[in-house]
Amino acid sequence: xxxxxxxxxxxxxxxxxxxxxxxxxxxxxxxxxxxxxxxxxxxxxxxxxxxxxxxxxxxxxxxxxxxxxxxxxxxxxxxxxxxxxxxxxxxxxxxxxxxxxxxxxxxxxxxxxxxxxxxxxxxxxxxxxxxxxxxxxxxxxxxxxxxxxxxxxxxxxxxxxxxxxxxxxxxxxxxxxxxxxxxxxxxxxxxxxxxxxxxxxxxxxxxxxxxxxxxxxxxxxxxxxxxx
Amino acid sequence: xxxxxxxxxxxxxxxxxxxxxxxxxxxxxxxxxxxxxxxxxxxxxxxxxxxxxxxxxxxxxxxxxxxxxxxxxxxxxxxxxxxxxxxxxxxxxxxxxxxxxxxxxxxxxxxxxxxxxxxxxxxxxxxxxxxxxxxxxxxxxxxxxxxxxxxxxxxxxxxxxxxxxxxxxxxxxxxxxxxxxxxxxxxxxxxxxxxxxxxxxxxxxxxxxxxxxxxxxxxxxxxxxxxxxxxxxxxxxxxxxxxxxxxxxxxx
Numbered sequence: 001x002x003x004x005x006x007x008x009x010x011x012x013x014x015x016x017x018x019x020x021x022x023x024x025x026x027x028x029x030x031x032x033x034x035x036x037x038x039x040x041x042x043x044x045x046x047x048x049x050x051x052x053x054x055x056x057x058x059x060x061x062x063x064x065x066x067x068x069x070x071x072x073x074x075x076x077x078x079x080x081x082x083x084x085x086x087x088x089x090x091x092x093x094x095x096x097x098x099x100x101x102x103x104x105x106x107x108x109x110x111x112x113x114x115x116x117x118x119x120x121x122x123x124x125x126x127x128x129x130x131x132x133x134x135x136x137x138x139x140x141x142x143x144x145x146x147x148x149x150x151x152x153x154x155x156x157x158x159x160x161x162x163x164x165x166x167x168x169x170x171x172x173x174x175x176x177x178x179x180x181x182x183x184x185x186x187x188x189x190x191x192x193x194x195x196x197x198x199x200x201x202x203x204x205x206x207x208x209x210x211x212x213x214x215x216x217x218x219x220x221x222x223x224x225x226x227x228x
Numbered sequence: 229x230x231x232x233x234x235x236x237x238x239x240x241x242x243x244x245x246x247x248x249x250x251x252x253x254x255x256x257x258x259x260x261x262x263x264x265x266x267x268x269x270x271x272x273x274x275x276x277x278x279x280x281x282x283x284x285x286x287x288x289x290x291x292x293x294x295x296x297x298x299x300x301x302x303x304x305x306x307x308x309x310x311x312x313x314x315x316x317x318x319x320x321x322x323x324x325x326x327x328x329x330x331x332x333x334x335x336x337x338x339x340x341x342x343x344x345x346x347x348x349x350x351x352x353x354x355x356x357x358x359x360x361x362x363x364x365x366x367x368x369x370x371x372x373x374x375x376x377x378x379x380x381x382x383x384x385x386x387x388x389x390x391x392x393x394x395x396x397x398x399x400x401x402x403x404x405x406x407x408x409x410x411x412x413x414x415x416x417x418x419x420x421x422x423x424x425x426x427x428x429x430x431x432x433x434x435x436x437x438x439x440x441x442x443x444x445x446x447x448x449x450x451x452x453x454x455x456x457x458x459x460x461x462x463x464x465x466x467x468x469x470x471x472x473x474x475x476x477x478x479x480x
Contacts (some may be wrong), residue, residue, distance in 0.1 A: 128325040128384075131286055132339035132391060133314025142338060146329045222371075 008185040013019035015181025016201055018095075022167045022177060025099050027160060029107055030106035037111035042118060052067050052111070058106035065169050067105060072097040072173045084208040106163055113155045150220045157213035168202075178202065237300060239264045239395045239426035240285060245294030246334050247280060247450075254280050256450045258294070262443075264394070267427045269437040269458075272447035273473065278430045281447070283430070286310070286319045299394045299426075314343060318388030322400040324380040326372040332359070332383050333368040336390045343391070351390070358386040362416045378409030382416055389420075396420065398429040434477050438462060446470050 040052035059067065078218060082088040089118035121144055129139040147165045171180030182198035185191075240262040247255040255277045262268045270278045283289040285296055287303050287310025296303040299316035303309065327335050336355035340346045346354075359365040362382040364375075372380055379399055388396060398417070402410040414436045421427060421440050431437060437444060439459065444461040446454040446469075454467050462478070465471050 009236055122325055124321065124325040125327065126321070130288065130310060130319060131314055131317070131319035132387070133311050133343040134339055135311065135342070138342045142342065143327055147327075150329065 006193060006197060008137065008189075009197075010196055011181045011185055012178065012194065015176055015178040015206075016200075018175065019164070019167050019177040019205075022095075022098055022170060022175070023160070023163050024103060026102035026106055026167075027163060029099065029103035030110055033103060033107035034110035034114060037107055038114040038118070041111060041115045056108045056112060060112070064101070064166055065172065066100045068098065068169060068173060071101045081108050094170070094173040094175045097173065098175050102163065102167065103169055104172075106159060109159050109162075110156065112116075113152050114148060115158065115192075116155075117151035118144050120151055121147040153213070153217045153220050157210065158216065160207055160213070164205055164209065165202065237264060238262060238266075238297070239266070239299060240428060241295075242281075242285065243295045245281075245284060245291045247277075247284060247289065247292050254450050255284070255291070258452055260445065260452060260455070262426065262428060264426050265424045266442045267425075267429065267440050268443050268445055268455075269422050269441040270428065270445045270447060271432065271434070271437060271473075271477075272349050272453070276447040277450040278447050279399050282319075282399050282428060282430055286397055287313055288316055288319075308459070314339070315391045316394050318391060318393035318396040320381070320385055320388055320396065320398045320401050322383045322403050324372075324377070326380055326384055326387070328372050331371055332364065332375075333428060335372070336387050339387075340390055349353065354387070354392070355390050358389045359383075359471040361419065362386045363412075364376070370429060376409060377405045378412045381413045385413075385416055387422075395426045395428070398427065398431070400430050400432065402431065402433060432477070434462075434474075435451045446473065448473075 037052055037055065041046050043049050043052070072094060075097070079088060082091055125143050125147070126139055129143050134142070167177060168179035170177050171183055174180070177182065178198050178201060182194040185194040239263045242258055242260045243254055245258040246253065258281060261370070270281065270372055280289060284291050285298055287307040290307050291305065298313060301309070301313050301316065303313065316335055329337065333352065333355060336358065337348065337351035340351040340354065341348065356365060356368070359368055362385055364382050364386065365384075367375060367379060372383070375383065401417070402413050405413065410433065414433065417427070417429070418440055419462070429440070441458050443455050444458055445452060446461070448469055454461070454465065454470050456465065461470065462474055465474065
């Protein structure tokens with residue numbers, strides 16, 4: 001083992017890998033949920049908009065920790081039913097519950113970002129698309145989404161950073177992510193340094209994410225007016 | 229479809245059109261016929277309903293009453309068939325509204341390819357001809373943000389023309405431009421007029437109106453006050469509201 005690294009480094013790094021896994025999977029699954037959710041938020045039907053905005057109200061209005069408890073401990077209430085449909089093994093797994101909760105949660109935030117981005121670019125663009133005869137579908141796919149994605153890059157980066165930090169919540173339900181591993185090491189040694197190292201890794205991770213996101217953002221914005 | 233251009237069908241036929249926002253009337257009993265191949269300039273004080281009229285004609289705003297027929301299409305009261313006007317009716321906006329994520333050429337060929345299902349090569353050929361006409365062909369690979377306002381508006385005109393419309397409507401096409409860029413856009417429009425395009429133009433450029441218009445439609449408070457040839461409009465109008473508008477806009 002390297003002189004400069006503490007002997008618990010392997011545990012922390014394994015935990016960090018779990019953290020990255022949680023963030024990557026939740027962000028990706030959340031994106032898949034966010035797409036139909038955004039469509040629903042922009043729907044012409046008031047009833048569909050109401051359902052979608054209730055979803056947002058719930059997931060953005062309550063603590064992530066409470067949502068995780070609800071899924072992890074709450075599913076225990078329905079153990080019999082879940083066993084019947086053969087899904088209990090999933091809900092018994094804290095890692096699965098974490099991914100499920102985080103995906104649903106970030107989907108709400110992402111959908112809000114996409115809705116804002118589409119509304120921002122929609123002005124004028126949908127009108128001209130109509131006078132050119134472009135269908136609603138083509139207006140969405142060829143005009144609004146490409147521009148909205150560019151607008152959404154920056155807030156999406158923020159959401160990713162928040163997700164990295166929020167993922168520490170998983171350690172409460174016995175997932176050995178970065179925070180969970182630090183807790184484990186601490187519990188054995190009562191030394192505070194694993195927490196300091198974990199904090200350092202979080203900071204490095206967030207900074208790398210932030211800086212690479214800036215590069216991405218600048219590349220994407222090249223052709224947009226008022227881009228800096 | 230080329231119609232409206234060489235037949236006697238009016239390019240635009242507006243009959244008894246009214247529009248209210250809530251209780252507030254924006255257009256009141258507008259009746260107007262523009263024969264094919266003619267140029268009508270719509271002017272009047274701001275808030276007189278000029279833009280709303282043009283936007284109703286292309287189906288961007290719903291009217292409260294009346295009927296609209298443009299380039300041979302009867303526009304549904306709820307504008308449900310507005311997309312079917314495209315191709316026969318072109319619209320140019322004050323704010324250009326180019327697609328910022330697409331190059332000039334891509335801006336032009338998107339609708340012909342998606343709506344008319346043209347091949348890329350066929351669409352590019354038509355697009356190139358239109359870009360030459362508005363003299364921006366050398367900019368075809370640029371993005372809108374790399375162009376001046378005048379160039380952007382000329383591209384917007386070319387984009388509308390690429391759908392080969394029979395009627396073109398312009399909603400204050402030079403109002404968002406720096407003064408020194410106005411003429412290059414007006415010149416393009418004069419060129420279109422020379423080709424016999426049916427055009428309805430909302431503008432505050434009075435000298436241009438005099439040059440291009442067959443008839444000047446003067447609107448005030450949501451009503452058409454007067455429809456007269458430019459000579460009469462600028463020199464000998466019987467209408468006091470027209471006279472005071474002309475005095476105010478041509479002074480100095």
